[in-house]
Amino acid sequence: MMETLAHFALLLVGAALVNNILLTRFIGLCPFFGVSNAMETSWGMAGAVLFVMTLASTATWVFWNWLLVPLGVGEFLYIPAFILVIASLVQFVEMYLRKAAPSLYRSLGIFLPLITTNCAVLATATEAVKPGFFKMNLAYGFGFGEAVVYTVGVALGFGFALITFAALRERLEVAPVPDVMRGTPMAFITAGLLSLGYVGLSGLFGL
Numbered sequence: 001m002m003e004t005l006a007h008f009a010l011l012l013v014g015a016a017l018v019n020n021i022l023l024t025r026f027i028g029l030c031p032f033f034g035v036s037n038a039m040e041t042s043w044g045m046a047g048a049v050l051f052v053m054t055l056a057s058t059a060t061w062v063f064w065n066w067l068l069v070p071l072g073v074g075e076f077l078y079i080p081a082f083i084l085v086i087a088s089l090v091q092f093v094e095m096y097l098r099k100a101a102p103s104l105y106r107s108l109g110i111f112l113p114l115i116t117t118n119c120a121v122l123a124t125a126t127e128a129v130k131p132g133f134f135k136m137n138l139a140y141g142f143g144f145g146e147a148v149v150y151t152v153g154v155a156l157g158f159g160f161a162l163i164t165f166a167a168l169r170e171r172l173e174v175a176p177v178p179d180v181m182r183g184t185p186m187a188f189i190t191a192g193l194l195s196l197g198y199v200g201l202s203g204l205f206g207l
Contacts, residue, residue: 008146011150012156015150015151015152015153015157016153016156016157018201018202019157020157020158020198021120021157021158022161023161023199024195024198024199025123028120028123030114031045031111033187035111035166036166036169037169038107039166039170040107042162042166043163044101044108045108045111045159046159046160047159048097048112048115049159050155050156051089052115053121053125053154054151054152055089056121056124056125057124057125057128057129057148058148059089060081060128061142061148063085064078068081082125085125086115086121090112090116120154124150124151124155125151129142129147161194169186169187
């Protein structure tokens with residue numbers, strides 16, 4: 001029991017921090033830079049990605065193992081099948097936010113429907129069913145529980161990196177930064193320094 005819990009804990013930490021999808025794997029950077037100029041939008045995007053990514057990976061794991069693989073069509077149909085699942089979930093989130101949180105819906109703008117084509121969501125769903133597909137250091141097959149824990153870890157890592165970056169950008173708005181460095185240049189420098197911090201975790205716990 002303890003070994004199982006330790007395995008899941010390491011999987012969660014590895015997905016969230018050691019192999020952070022934004023700052024060590026550089027996947028899904030468009031919303032990272034696009035919505036991180038305000039904390040409210042960053043929290044909203046983090047929550048939307050957590051919801052979509054977790055349900056998408058859960059659904060695609062079932063699709064892959066119970067439908068695509070038994071039918072022998074997994075290798076060439078998994079991308080359109082996964083995108084269809086992700087698009088359906090994004091539509092659900094979009095309709096919910098439009099009704100329940102219209103201000104957040106407007107502030108997220110085009111980046112909300114773009115979750116459908118967010119490579120971080122598709123990459124995580126693919127890794128959950130085909131570990132090692134992107135040649136990262138994930139070389140073992142996932143069961144259903146492992147796929148869910150891995151996906152939650154990736155989504156939490158995505159949200160933590162996004163919110164941290166947004167907090168830093170808000171502080172930099174009132175910091176004595178030279179005018180020539182304000183805005184995008186300082187955002188890229190800050191993202192690079194954050195990335196160095198995450199890359200420094202590489203090899204932690206053998207992950």
